[in-house]
Amino acid sequence: MMSELLLLQPVFKDRIWGGTLLKKEFNYNIPTNTTGECWAISAHPEGESIITNGKLKGMTLSKVYQDHPELFNHCESKTFPLLTKIIDAAQDLSVQVHPDDDYALKYTKDRGKTECWYVLDAVEGASMIFGHKAQTKEEFISLIEQGKWDELLIRREVKKGDFIYVPAGTIHALCKGTMVLETQQSSDTTYRLYDYDRTDALGNKRQLHIKESIDVTTIPHSDFCLMTKVTQIGKNVNTKFVSNQFFTVEKWDIQDYIQFPNTRFYIISVIEGEGLINLTKVTKGMHLIITSAAKEVKLEGKFSVIASYL
Numbered sequence: 001m002m003s004e005l006l007l008l009q010p011v012f013k014d015r016i017w018g019g020t021l022l023k024k025e026f027n028y029n030i031p032t033n034t035t036g037e038c039w040a041i042s043a044h045p046e047g048e049s050i051i052t053n054g055k056l057k058g059m060t061l062s063k064v065y066q067d068h069p070e071l072f073n074h075c076e077s078k079t080f081p082l083l084t085k086i087i088d089a090a091q092d093l094s095v096q097v098h099p100d101d102d103y104a105l106k107y108t109k110d111r112g113k114t115e116c117w118y119v120l121d122a123v124e125g126a127s128m129i130f131g132h133k134a135q136t137k138e139e140f141i142s143l144i145e146q147g148k149w150d151e152l153l154i155r156r157e158v159k160k161g162d163f164i165y166v167p168a169g170t171i172h173a174l175c176k177g178t179m180v181l182e183t184q185q186s187s188d189t190t191y192r193l194y195d196y197d198r199t200d201a202l203g204n205k206r207q208l209h210i211k212e213s214i215d216v217t218t219i220p221h222s223d224f225c226l227m228t229k230v231t232q233i234g235k236n237v238n239t240k241f242v243s244n245q246f247f248t249v250e251k252w253d254i255q256d257y258i259q260f261p262n263t264r265f266y267i268i269s270v271i272e273g274e275g276l277i278n279l280t281k282v283t284k285g286m287h288l289i290i291t292s293a294a295k296e297v298k299l300e301g302k303f304s305v306i307a308s309y310l
């Protein structure tokens with residue numbers, strides 16, 4: 001069948017906090033020993049996936065999205081709405097916050113950024129920063145001005161298999177020893193609040209965006225309660241983590257065979273095992289889109305994917 005599946009070639013990003021786990025874990029051909037991000041399914045101008053199969057081979061995802069709306073169920077979004085990454089935090093990431101769509105539209109040409117993480121791996125005792133303790137904007141600003149970061153920031157443990165939802169306006173930072181699969185709105189707008197006073201080889205600190213961070217942070221912090229829904233279908237399990245106006249994110253654990261009718265497009269990252277998706281062989285580390293040209297989704301084998309859709 002025509003373009004039922006689009007297989008995608010990822011783009012890699014060197015980051016000062018990156019490492020080599022993307023090679024060790026997924027056998028990717030990473031460009032440096034500080035590779036922090038794999039942009040797995042991306043039509044963002046900062047790093048675009050290329051189609052590697054079928055008659056659209058060699059085209060960018062943004063071009064295919066533009067020229068073939070029928071493959072994306074004639075999606076209303078003018079540009080491809082989502083971005084999937086794998087992040088290897090070998091060191092702590094800066095403490096940051098993302099704007100919502102309204103703020104981003106006003107001050108940047110990008111979207112806002114609500115994101116979420118499925119934790120692929122975490123070392124014993126790994127943690128992350130998620131949220132802050134200030135009750136008012138005045139208190140928030142005062143703690144920043146005094147550099148009382150430990151008083152301000154909330155630190156939590158993370159472990160393999162956790163799912164973390166990070167709405168726009170939430171202070172957050174992945175910390176060292178964590179690898180996540182990130183699903184996010186297709187955006188590259190990050191406001192850096194604190195970078196641990198780190199310097200690069202030349203002694204320079206990375207740019208901070210204190211004013212913007214204060215503008216967009218939700219105060220007081222509010223924890224979002226996720227209602228994870230687990231559905232058993234024979235031996236196979238569907239876990240729905242989150243579903244909102246930006247995306248739905250699920251994990252599919254396939255043990256034998258499952259088939260269901262389709263009208264939408266799915267963004268798929270294979271995180272474990274191998275099998276067949278609509279008769280195409282897939283293995284751990286592959287990223288693809290099941291397009292709306294596929295009238296059915298057929299999954300066979302022993303593998304797990306993170307699937308997202310609108």
Ligand code: ZN
Binds near residue numbers: 096098115172
């Ligand atoms: Zn972020």
